[in-house]
Amino acid sequence: MLHYLLGRIVQCLVTLWVIATATFFLSKLIPGGPYDTDKLPSAEIRAQIDAYYWLDRPIAVQYWHSMARVARLDLGPSYRFLDQPVQRLIVRHFPPSAILGLLALVISLGLGVPLGIYAALRQNRPGDWLTLGLAILGVSVPNFVLGTVLLYVFVHRLGWFEVGVIAGPQWPSLILPALTLAGFSLAFVTRMTRASMIEVLRRDYVRTAIAKGLPRRRVVWLHSFRNAMLPILTYLGPLAAALLTGSFVVEHIFHIPGLGEFFVQSLDDDPPVVLGVALFYSSLLIIFNLAVDLLYGVVDPRIATGARAQK
């Protein structure tokens, strides 16, 4: 177990290094530098700025410097906000994104799993058809369409919500963004739960349990539910990724000053922020995936976690 964990951690670090390297060189290729090309400052000032960002050194030195700094969890100064280290900018922009993401996660799982089970227990009856129809619609409508339509209907037409206020007493303003963010995953989780539950309900041990005369509730929740949840667990990784990338869209539509919107704004002219946010997002995902894998080993005793590493 310990051996496996160590191996996984090494692999995660390698992944992070690959990402850091790729983003470093990609961000060097992005046109634009730390000063406006329209009104170039004087040569001396430019030299000073270049020295501040290490831009006057050879690229190999820059790379080494950047990686060494990242290893110390320092992401260096931003281009747009001269005196601000990137990590501080990330810490400032992350909370709204995190709140939204968690809310969406809760909606996806808290609503998707019960809906999926409901549909599975009423297989091929109207309730099932309705749920499935909504679910395939949810998978098909892109998040930016869903968000814009929700914005139009509930903010512009009905005026039920306000936009652009986060936290504080106006927490209802989080509902629409969270729903938008959760839409796809909610539908996906519903479909997955339904399929998985139907499969489990067909198993021999479930039939045995029913034949034995156990109460239906007990069969569903104790015998079927736990096993049906295993595939959902594997989806948690991609789910987190979907919520991260969804934030780019949702924060743009609902004017939320989060990390996703900040990243998109920084893409053209702030390579340090791009590198930093990419690394931050990747680390989040990697840690999340690792946690899910370990959890999988705990929940399903048939899987020896060590043996999975051999695969």
Next chain:
Amino acid sequence: MSKNTGEAVGAPSDRNTGEPPALRFPAWRKFRRNRGALAGMVLLGALAAAALVAPFVWPFDYARGNLSAQFHAPDLIHWLGTDEFGRDQLARVLYGLRLSLLVGLVAAAINVIIGSIYGGVSGYVGGKTDDAMMRLIEVLYGIPLLLIVMLLMAVFGRGVQNVFIAIGLVYWLGMARIVRGQVLALKESDYVGAARSLGASPVRIIFRHLLPNTLGIVIVAGTLRIPEAIFIEAFLSFVGLGIGEPRASLGSLVAGSLGNLESQPWLLLGPSAAISLLMLAFNFVGDGLRDAFDPQMQR
């Protein structure tokens, strides 16, 4: 999704051919029986036909505006209204639809090509090379791929070709795994041994003997890629990284309507409906294909 409601396995049409039905495209027959998949096919055909025929039939151009006709509400002349430059919204939506289809097909094709070569080599060569190549894929899987696509777009700049390249370069990982699995199974078969003993080179064996035999599965997996690529293009254009003016993408059209939501809400209708229907059609077709070919196959 498939609902095989009690129809007989041997459909009547097979009776006269004298061939056992199972030997001829069983997957295709399974697909045909799937009503959702068929509906998806019809919808997809209708959308594609509308997109392709539009420039010859519809009197308005997607790029040429008419400044005396700004922000018209939908009427009998401009069915979906006009935008801030007086451009016909329906022409723009149909152009975006054409672009979406193109991006989906081309990006999926690039994924198939890269994935096939990578997976084919990895599976056939085997041993340490295979280990190393698969380890690399594992590492790449840890990366949020959309981030990399966005970075590539920031580097390349906007443009249709750049969208193809960025999506094509990044999303082949799953395809490589599928092809590798197929090749691993196929390479032990007798005909490959025969080719090898005749002195065929590894390159020839991979490209002439192995990859063509993975084609069925690869095409199915590639079809499932198309809606993903379409979504990514629309997403990129929505956040302002994908396709720029004067071209229209379904994503950039939705983004454009966002600014005028209060006063010109009709601009939202066309692009939203178009991309949602397109994704819906592809999802139905994809589900049908997946059920028909291999219920276990995922991503």
